[in-house]
Amino acid sequence: MSSPHRSAARIQIGTSLRRMREELDLPREHAAEVLDCTVTKIGNIETAVSGVKYAELEKLLDLYRADEATRDDLLGLNTDANRRRRRSKRGGVIVPWLRRILDVEASATEVLYSSFELVPAVLQTESYARALMTAVGLTEEALEKNLELRLGRRALLTDRQPPLKLWAVIAEPALRAGIGGPEVMREQLGHLLAMTERENVVVQVMPRGAGAHALTGTTLTLFRLPEGLPSLIGVDMPYGDNFVDNPAQVEKTIRWFDFTRTKALGVEESRELLIRITEETR
Structure with a gap:
């Protein structure tokens, strides 16, 4: 059986390769010709059924015209997945791990989210996301490109078919955090309220004073993936998500999430609190 780290890496590599191929409108047959392999193998790589050799990955990245930062990120991830460490270059306008998170998220059918500090990326307004990115030092072109990429995630909730x-449990302190100032937070809270009117979006608020729960202090995302792929847990870190796919840990995390949402306010109570916090944000 593949190790959890290896499987998580395969999923990230596969979803990124599929996204790049589809952006160029290339059929799997074209990629198969480049690798001199079957179309089935290309499909297996994209769905993480099998891994990809370093030389094969290089050829695919050449075919898909990947930029230097993406090449270095995926080649380094692939090498690390095979337990052979490789020095990683730095740089690039787009933060590579952010691109990989989006590729995994775009393949997901459902996301479970819990945070004490942040609104999930797919629900962030431009001003809120800009304030967060500015706080970590992004400026000028890097800021605008990464902001565009993050805001593109919102379309998954509205435009994709x-x-x-999304089922999100957001702690009350995150809604009172003052990120970007009162105007930014009011706009963000208003957007949250509007999105809760959609059938595919559930937001619950963990009120102050609710006490401890298994996910206290953790920003965690669980991605449910299609096509027989294992679910992935993304634990938010300053330099990207740490993905885990160990079945026992995934199952435990689902139980933790279920317990967490039972401690949170119900959907209507959460909307009422969101409205009240919005009115109090001055």
């Missing part, structure tokens, strides 16, 4: 299902 079928749309991504």
Whole structure:
């Protein structure tokens, strides 16, 4: 059986390769010709059924005209997945791990989210996301490109068919955090309220004073993936998500999430609190 780290890496590589191929409108047959392999193998790589050799990955990245930062990120991830460490270059306008998170998210059918500090990326307004990115030092072109990429995630909830299902538990302090100032937070809270009117979006608020729960202090995302792929847990870190796919850990995390949402306010109570916090944000 593949190790959890290896499988998580394969999923990230596969979803990124599929996204790049589809952006160029290339059929799998074209990629198969380049690798001199079957179309089935290309499909297996994209769905993480099998891994990809370093030389094969290089050829695919050449075919898909990947930029230097993406090449270095995926080649380094692939090498690390095979337990052979490789020095990683730095640089590039787009933060590579952010691109990989989006590729995994775009493949997901459902996302479970819990955070004490942040609104999930797919629900962030431009001003809120800009404030967060500015706080970590992004400026000028890098800021604008990464902001565009993050805001593109919102379309998964509204434009994709079928749309991504989201169940988010957000702690009350995150809604009172003052990120970007009162105007930014009011806009963000208003957007949250509007999105809760969609059938595919559920937002619950963990009120102050609710006490401890298994996910206290953790920003965590669980991605449910299609096509027989294992679910992935993304634990938010300053330099990207740490993905875990160990079945026992995934199952435990689902139980933790279920317990967490039972401690949170119900959907209507959460909307009422969101409205009240919005009115109090001055």
